[in-house]
Amino acid sequence: MRRNRLAFVWTVATVAAGLCLIAYFFGRDRRLFLPGETTSGHYQIERACDACHAPFQGIRQDACLACHQADLQAAEDSHGPEKFNDPRYAEDLARLDARQCIACHAEHRPEITGAMGVTLPEDFCRSCHGDVTEERPTHEGMAFDSCGSAGCHNYHDNRALYEDFLVRHGEAQPATVAAAWPQRNAWISGETRDAGPLGAGDADSPPASSRPDLIAAWANSAHAAGGVACSDCHAAADAPWSDRPPRAMCSACHELEYQGFTEGKHGMRLAVDLDPMSPAMARLPMHPEALNETLDCGTCHDVHTVNVREAAVDACLSCHADEHSAAYADSPHARLWEREMSGEGDKGSGVSCASCHLPREERRIAGDLRIAVQHNQNENLRPNEKMIREVCMTCHSLALSIDALADKENIRTNFFGMPSGHVQSIDMALTRTEHP
Amino acid sequence: MIRLRSTPCLRLIAAGIFAIGLACCGGPSTSDQPEAGNISPQIMADALHAVLESDRTVYARQVVHRLQDQEEVILASEHWQDEKALPLPAQMFRMGAEMVANKTDAFSYALISKWPVNKQNEPGTEAEIAGLDSVANNPSAAFYARESLGDAEYFTAVYADIAVSPACIACHNAHKDSPRDDFELGDAMGGVVIRILLTE
Amino acid sequence: MEITRGALDAAIAQGCASVEALAESTGASTVCGSCKPLLAELTGSAPAPAEDQKRAGLLVTAAIAVALALAIAFGPPIPLADSVLDQGIGDTLRRDSGWRWSTGFILLGCALIAAGFSLRKRWKRAWWGNIAWWRIGHGAVGVLALIALVAHTGLHIGSGWNRMLTISFLAASAFGGAAAGMAPQRTRLGFWLHVLSVWPLPILIFFHILAAWYF
Structure with missing residues (x-):
């Protein structure tokens, strides 16, 4: 009898557990499966x-x-x-x-x-291009698992790697020239603002929400200079005043930037209605004190100073703690950035984290050529050859760019010193042009 | 990751259920006899070819040759995006073919040659090889065949691809990947393959 | 079926001198039969030679099952081909989703057949064949299931739900094999461990298939 009762309880418990699991299976978080x-x-x-x-x-x-x-x-x-x-x-x-x-x-x-x-398998190119040496005898002896990993080819994106491009940019060129990034001409969606610059006296916040430090920060910001008043963000579209407007607020004017942000690693969770990314979730090394941050526009851009210079280096390094990031401070790029910040260097001559990872891009919007910051930091990173044309070649030769991006050690030290290896692709392309 | 829908087993079951359903409904109402107005695959292929060939000839002569060689306004280049140039006529043809392939499986077309700049455009199937030989010997007559590719049947037509503009031969003769450098105006440089899908 | 030692002693005292006589009188050893050597000891008779032969057969399948289960649990995963040219049947089984469905359902089939063995014990009717052979068959189907598991997983234990399923399955196999190989006095412990590890399998398998299908 006792045994039957035990069997009964066991069965009921099992069926109940199964039913709970069905509820779980169709629930919100199903990562168990x-x-x-x-x-x-x-x-x-x-x-x-x-x-x-x-x-x-x-x-x-x-x-x-x-x-x-x-x-x-x-x-x-x-x-x-x-x-x-x-x-x-x-x-x-x-x-x-x-x-x-x-x-x-x-x-x-x-x-x-x-x-x-x-x-x-890594040599997948072989499936269709196994006879490549018939057409390109120079490729004799090269391993098929190196086609895409040695800096020569990419399965999807060969804009900086195709043969005629190598030839055109491969002739003897200085490895590095002084250059400047194009200046942003921010594109603001929605109605054009014709309000003149505003000062601290123009702050239209209610008294209870008028902290002097915040008003001072705003009064010195690009927002105030561009005529964006307190109420434009805190009480947009005649909504009641909110001390903490929603993060999507920024996208009302900075649509392109917000779109890029939600396409990259920093904001992709927002695009699928999950809570924002936090360094605690990151797989890359992060500073322990930053783990509880959550990522939205205001994490990198102080919402009142909207200082884009802080956002370009300091904000990144306050979370990222990998070797490449840690090595930035001692890199040649950082020295250029410091010179620009101190006023010694020309405008746009510094190289910040953002210069390479959130680069300024040309966009055609309604026929106008605009320079906007690509806020999808992954857009030109994986694979890193995507960086060559948009970023590296602004100052560097194609040859140096290819070599540097194929050199893991050079990347680790944040391009301190020259790359140790050399990718043969330009030489091979030039040889074939001279002796077809 | 796993698409049960596409497993052969389920497709078979689905086909079985469909067949039973059809039988219950008294079978399909369309008859096998071609109705008045139905066009044969050959007429269809010939018509498509007439359009394709004409459009490309217009582009090669009135856009590329005129603007590049006669009025010297703009170049045509293989890397037309980077060089802010006109796409080459063959590229224009290919882009159209790719766009069509994204829209429908009912027919497809491609440019092939025994001397292609891109090796992927060598003849691959038996019909393509036989077709290129046939139109090389007799450029004015199209080559027709039936082909089975994958699990589908095709009506395949091959037409001679004639060098209609100096731009065609100049580029092919000078290109470092081209296996031939002695094409002349009016030569059959390769073939246009048009495939009409016969099976569902 | 519960037959106490007291009942057996009483039967022996009444003159049951062989395992068969005890079985006839009390029903002992007529369900799974694993206690036959114990009964033989009680009655003082020698076990039948045929029993030895069957026991050897059972021990072999049990040993294979335990060895396979341990190999899957602790062995390194079977590596896949490094080159597209070297891809063989193993790669197809693991990469092709159609084949993964097939090996999965073969595995499920084996598990269901093996589960049928418990019907033989619990469903009282005239059954074809000797219980000892059924038990060997149960072990053999279990071994087949383990082979299908190798094809299905490539010796990967998996993660999350799949890991629980694999561990439960391997535990069921190992304890089943161990129970068969244990000294008769210990069979009961092995049996219950086997049952305990089989218990969650239906739910684990159900959601494993549901997840594969749903996603």
């Missing part, structure tokens, strides 16, 4: 399963493209799906459907995931 560790590209949003998975339909290709398509199009994707759509590739596609992102980038498979989240 993750089949494996998520890649560093996606782990921040792994709780938002539906961002990528459609119920009972697997991964939606359009979910990948929703975040990555613009970048791939801008990169003139060397292996975009349209290259494989021709029926003559039907047999190859049956082996590996290269039109699908997940054919090469399976997620949650740490045991087979390599650099750039690729889940194929």
Whole structure:
């Protein structure tokens, strides 16, 4: 009898546990069912399963493209799906459907995931280009797992690596020239502001919310100079005054910047309605005292001073504690930045963290050429060859740029000294031009 | 990650259920006889080719050749984005082909040659090889075949691709990746392949 | 079925001198039969030679199951090919989602067949075949399931839910094998450990499949 009762309780408990699990399965946080560790590209949003998975339909290709398509199009994707759509590739596609992102980038498979989240063997280029030496005898003896890892080729983005580009920029050029970044001409969406500059006396905050230090900070800011009053942020669109306006407030005017921010590692969680990123969640080394910060516009840009110079170095280094970041202070780039900050150097001649990782980009908006800061810090980072054209070549030769970005030690020391290795690609391209 | 939908087993089950459903409904109502107005794959391919060839010839002569060589306004270049130049006629043709392939599986077209600048555009299938030989010998007659690629049947037509503008031969003869440097105006430089999907 | 030592002693006192006679009189050893050597000891008779042979068969399958389970639990994962040219059946099994479904369902099938063994014990009807052979069959199907597990996971224990499933499955296999190999006096402990590790499997498997399908 006792035994039957035990069996009954056991069964009931088991069924109840199963029912609880069903509730959990369709709940908000389902990470218990993750089949494996998520890649560093996606782990921040792994709780938002539906961002990528459609119920009972697997991964939606359009979910990948929703975040990555613009970048791939801008990169003139060397292996975009349209290259494989021709029926003559039907047999190859049956082996590996290269039109699908997940054919090469399976997620949650740490045991087979390599650099750039690729889940194929590293020599995957060999599948189609195994006979490359017939056409390019110079490639004899080169390992197929080095095509994309040695600084010569990239599967998607070859804008700075294609042969004629190497030839055009490969002729003897000075490794480094003095240059300046283009000046921002910030683009403000919405109605054009014609208010003149404002001073401390123009502060239109209610008395209870008028801290003198904040008003002084604002009065010296670009916002005040541009006629942006307290109420424009704290009581926008005739809303009642709020001491802490929502973070999306900034995007009302700085739409491009906010969009970039929510596409990169700093703000991607906001794009899928998760709570903001915090250094505590980071996989890169962070300063322990910064772990509890949360990332929104105000984390890097003090909301009253809106000092973009602080945001360009100090803000980054207050959280990031990896070797590359720690080495910045002693780097040649930092010296240029210090010279510009002290007024010795020309405007735009300094190289801050943001110069390379949140670079100023040309954008065509309604026919106008605008220089805006790309706030998606990942946009030109993975793979780092994407940095060559937009950033490195502003001051450096293509040859030095390629060599430096292929040299892990040089990156670790934040480009202190010259790269130790040399990538042969320019030499090979030049040789072939001279002796076709 | 796992798409059960696409497993052959489920497709088979789905096909079975569909077949039973069809049987219950008395089968498809369309007859196998071509109705008046239906066009054959060959007429379809010929028509497509006429449009493609004409559009590209207009582009090669009236845009590229005129602006680059006669009026010297703008260059045409393989790296047209970087060099702020005109796309080459062959690139314009390819971009169209890629856009079509993104829109429909019903037909596709491509440029192939025995002497391609890009090795990926060598003839690959038997029909492509036979087609290129055929149009090289007799450029005025198209080559037609049926092909089975993957698990689909195609009506495949190959047409001679004639050098219609000096821009074509100048670029191909000078390109360092081109296996031939002696093309002349009017030569068959390769072929246009048009495939019409016959199976669903 | 609970037969006390007292009941057995009473039966022996009434003249049951062999295992068969005890079975006839009290029902002892007619369910799983693992206590037959103990009964033989009680009655003072020697175990039948055929029992030895079956026991050897059982021990072999048990040893394979335990060894496989330990290898999967503690062995290094099977590496995948470093080159696209060297990709073999192992890579296909692990990378191709269709094959992962297939090996998964083969594994599930083996588990269900193995589970059928407990019906033989609990469902009182005339069953075909000797219980000892059924037990060997149970062990053999368990071994097949472990082989399917190797194909399915490539010796990866997995993480999260999948890890719990793998551990539960391996524990069930190891304790099952150990119970079969244990001295008769200890079988009861091994049996309960086996049951305990099998207990969460249905829920673990259900959600594993649901998650694979849903996502």
